[in-house]
Amino acid sequence: MKTLSILILTLLGVGSAHGQAVDSVDAVDYDVAVDLSSGSWLRGYADVTLRLLRPCATVGLDMACIVDSVRVQGALQGSNSLAALPTAGIATGQDFHVEVWYHSPGYIESGGWGGMHFENSLSYNLGVGFDADPHVMGRALFPCRDNFTDKATYTLRVITKAGWTAECGGVCQSAETDSLGREHSVWRISQPTPTYLVSVSQAAWERIHDTVPSLYGDYPLSIGYRSRTENSVRMAFAKLDSVVPMYERCFGPYRWGRIGYIATPQGSMEHVNNIALDQRFVNSTAERAQTTIAHELGHAWFGNLVTCATAGDMWINEGGASFCSEVAMEAALGREASDDYYRRWLESVLRTTHITDRDYRPLHDMPHQYTYGSTTYDKGWMVWHSLRGYLGEEVFYSAMNRLMARCAFGNIDAEGLRDSLSLYTGVDLTAFFDFHVFGPGFVDYHVEMVNPGEGSQGQEVRVHIRQQGVGTANLMRRNRVPLTFYARPGFDSTSCKRVATFDGEETYAVFSLPFVPAYCVLDADDEFSDAATVIHQSLEGYGVSCTLPLVFMRAKTEHEGNLHVEHHYARPSGEMPGGVVRTADRYWIVRGDWQEDTADWGMFRYIRTGFQHEYANLDRGFLVLTASADSLALMYRQDSEHDWYAVSFTRNGDANSGYLVADELRKGEHTLAIVDREHLGIVRPGFMEVQLFPNPLQPGQVLAVEVESEEAFEVSIFDLGGRQVWHKSGCRSGQKLSPALAKGTYFVRIENNFISLQSKLIQL
Numbered sequence: 001m002k003t004l005s006i007l008i009l010t011l012l013g014v015g016s017a018h019g020q021a022v023d024s025v026d027a028v029d030y031d032v033a034v035d036l037s038s039g040s041w042l043r044g045y046a047d048v049t050l051r052l053l054r055p056c057a058t059v060g061l062d063m064a065c066i067v068d069s070v071r072v073q074g075a076l077q078g079s080n081s082l083a084a085l086p087t088a089g090i091a092t093g094q095d096f097h098v099e100v101w102y103h104s105p106g107y108i109e110s111g112g113w114g115g116m117h118f119e120n121s122l123s124y125n126l127g128v129g130f131d132a133d134p135h136v137m138g139r140a141l142f143p144c145r146d147n148f149t150d151k152a153t154y155t156l157r158v159i160t161k162a163g164w165t166a167e168c169g170g171v172c173q174s175a176e177t178d179s180l181g182r183e184h185s186v187w188r189i190s191q192p193t194p195t196y197l198v199s200v201s202q203a204a205w206e207r208i209h210d211t212v213p214s215l216y217g218d219y220p221l222s223i224g225y226r227s228r229t230e231n232s233v234r235m236a237f238a239k240l241d242s243v244v245p246m247y248e249r250c251f252g253p254y255r256w257g258r259i260g261y262i263a264t265p266q267g268s269m270e271h272v273n274n275i276a277l278d279q280r281f282v283n284s285t286a287e288r289a290q291t292t293i294a295h296e297l298g299h300a301w302f303g304n305l306v307t308c309a310t311a312g313d314m315w316i317n318e319g320g321a322s323f324c325s326e327v328a329m330e331a332a333l334g335r336e337a338s339d340d341y342y343r344r345w346l347e348s349v350l351r352t353t354h355i356t357d358r359d360y361r362p363l364h365d366m367p368h369q370y371t372y373g374s375t376t377y378d379k380g381w382m383v384w385h386s387l388r389g390y391l392g393e394e395v396f397y398s399a400m401n402r403l404m405a406r407c408a409f410g411n412i413d414a415e416g417l418r419d420s421l422s423l424y425t426g427v428d429l430t431a432f433f434d435f436h437v438f439g440p441g442f443v444d445y446h447v448e449m450v451n452p453g454e455g456s457q458g459q460e461v462r463v464h465i466r467q468q469g470v471g472t473a474n475l476m477r478r479n480r481v482p483l484t485f486y487a488r489p490g491f492d493s494t495s496c497k498r499v500a501t502f503d504g505e506e507t508y509a510v511f512s513l514p515f516v517p518a519y520c521v522l523d524a525d526d527e528f529s530d531a532a533t534v535i536h537q538s539l540e541g542y543g544v545s546c547t548l549p550l551v552f553m554r555a556k557t558e559h560e561g562n563l564h565v566e567h568h569y570a571r572p573s574g575e576m577p578g579g580v581v582r583t584a585d586r587y588w589i590v591r592g593d594w595q596e597d598t599a600d601w602g603m604f605r606y607i608r609t610g611f612q613h614e615y616a617n618l619d620r621g622f623l624v625l626t627a628s629a630d631s632l633a634l635m636y637r638q639d640s641e642h643d644w645y646a647v648s649f650t651r652n653g654d655a656n657s658g659y660l661v662a663d664e665l666r667k668g669e670h671t672l673a674i675v676d677r678e679h680l681g682i683v684r685p686g687f688m689e690v691q692l693f694p695n696p697l698q699p700g701q702v703l704a705v706e707v708e709s710e711e712a713f714e715v716s717i718f719d720l721g722g723r724q725v726w727h728k729s730g731c732r733s734g735q736k737l738s739p740a741l742a743k744g745t746y747f748v749r750i751e752n753n754f755i756s757l758q759s760k761l762i763q764l
């Protein structure tokens, strides 16, 4: 499922006891008749076939409709409660029938999402609720054993409003229109299915019927929509022809007979055969629409076929389905597009998921109110992606085929998944699951070659690798770190990949390469969701600049070459010089093979905490509201053998957002720091700053402002209350100004397109 709005996710859950005595009874089949012909309420009859699993006096069913009468094995019950249905005279292992007559004006969870919706132009149900406990909501439509594990088959008999038609889960067995114009249709779900995936709908549907050819058969495709042109809807679903075969290659056959979507007003939900799709997406080829169409279809494997055993492992369903969107993008647009898509989400997850979900959370045993949060969906996706990288694609997909076959129509929890995949792959996944599934946070790898200048062709190269946790104190065991080495000029091959494996906090890995390497890059192919995003950029030279938004950098070089930037969401290692108050929780490593030139520059982005921006929260907790923007500094070290120092820069931007522009593009590590201006003398080689002469300023004296800028700038003077008391534009460095200030302390701000600097002034 995919929400309409992220806001829904922040609602608090309500803890309550639910469910019946475990394993006392098994639902085998539901025969459900619902009359929706009023368009505003339903009248229902359900014949539920149950099997008694062990002797017990009563069994219960869940229900969120109003019960009119109940029969057990044909005997009318004195009470309309379904909580304690007598099982006297029924033997263990015996099937028995509970018949329920009921009605409902539509039941919707307090979250406003899951349940049975009656709207003016359509009626439909959504099978899960965000607030609902349990999250499954089959009970809004029929009496049932409402949980993720009790799977059954279904017959749905639907009477529609006159002139409307039904679209439901299952395969349509018959549909007839009566003399009043009401459609009577019968649908059959013959695969074992949990209650939350069963759906009915009615509207004046316009429909497309087509087929999707794939590896294991041609699947009928139906799309129900309203108020759209057929062609625009067809365009939105055109990629299914490549996506379904890809899914089948990766995860095994599609097991649900037919593929169906209907356009509904609230978010999207993966009902079997009858996906409720956010109606904005039904005729859209935009990325969000396409990835949602793919996500919901991915549930046909992740969730619908193999279902999480409890809501606490929802990442198996939702993370898996989101991973499917990436796989679908590869099928539709190629690997470069899907890698880019993944990288953008990895960056977003590293920056925001722990804020959205209020902590770094383990995927497993997720608290109820975060079941459908960003950790489940987005970090869940990252972990499926990493599992593929950890195992290698061939091994991973082969194991997934086997898992989907062995566990088809069943349930699995995180431990079971770990053990099954370990068995199928021959790779012990205990360490991987311990870190990424049972523990919170991410691992950051810092890699650098030792004495890169040494060695010749055929000789060994040593790489130092150190790990640190982000959002966790845990260390990852059985690390598998992909490294790509790039050759010095003059060799036949230009790059080669090696994988370092190690335990513990750090290691020295030794590799034999076919060339003398110039540098190596961490996980250049984005196999693994560590705490860094990595970008490769070909440099055009001739002073052409490039913008690398995902690593928050811009660069300009005079010479051609390759630029690799790793942007790590982790604290930089090593001692900082005196005067540094704190560093950012992120750092860059700039690598490459271009010939350095004094005309090069590099720009490093900053965004203040709380500043509304596409990349909000980038410097959360670092560049806080109380930090003066001119205490922001750019720190650099060549590598871990060298000390950090402050490099000179100019600032391009305002107090809230912008870039620090380093006057060279240096290879090595960079980070941002808040520095104490009083200690500036300690920090070398000095900052771009405003010089005010004289300061303090005597009454009647003129003020000179000096700044290293050839451009004109504006001078604004503020009092301590932040009120602007003086302003002049078109100023030049060294110009004499006469602001005529009252006695007091002021801030003088110098700004143009390139700089934004501030300094304190005392008027005597």
Ligand SMILES: [Zn+2]
Pocket: 001, 002, 270, 295, 296, 299, 317, 318, 321
């Ligand atoms: Zn989903």
